[in-house]
Amino acid sequence: MLPLLLITRRPGERLRIDDEIQIKVIDVIGSHVSLGFHAPKHIPIVRSELHERTIDTEGKDKEPGLKSVPASPSPKTRS
Template sequence: MLVLTRKSGESLMIGDDIEITVISVSGDQVKIGINAPKHIDIHRKEIYVQIGNENKSASAGVTDISGLFKLPPLK
């Protein structure tokens, strides 16, 4: 893990097109701003993990996909 020190108003770059800016620091809470291209999803980690778990659960019940190949052709 890379650990960086930044003050309020300072930024860091991830690649050429993602900018993370420290907006404010108050006690143990830090507000950050993220500028990134629209095609990049940004989630809090707990939400990201929840989405992954839900995707695994949804796909766990799918074991037989042979019926998908018997669908009538689209018109």
Template structure:
């Protein structure tokens, strides 16, 4: 991890195509502006963590009992 000290108006450049600018600092809050290509996904940390947790939950195999119930369901054709 790289930790930097920046002042308002200063920038950080990542890989020639991502620019992070410190827009404003008020107390413990820092306002950032991020310029990046559209194909690069940018998430707030807590939102990213929620997405990862939901994806892990979705990848958990279904319990055998649930699959047995689904196998017994008959679909009516119109």
């Protein structure tokens, strides 16, 4: 696993990744954090548990010599 960069932000504050991705802290209630993402449509943004589930499903369903097609969860529309 790669080293983890820890950055502290408050609601309303933002982070930038390169010139294309912006993450905004919307709200913090107890241990729950709501984040908003601005990114180009060609960059997928998926919760890690859905990504891991897709990888697990591909491994179980895949037969030798056949390519599997990942099940895509319906992403929320970005505005």
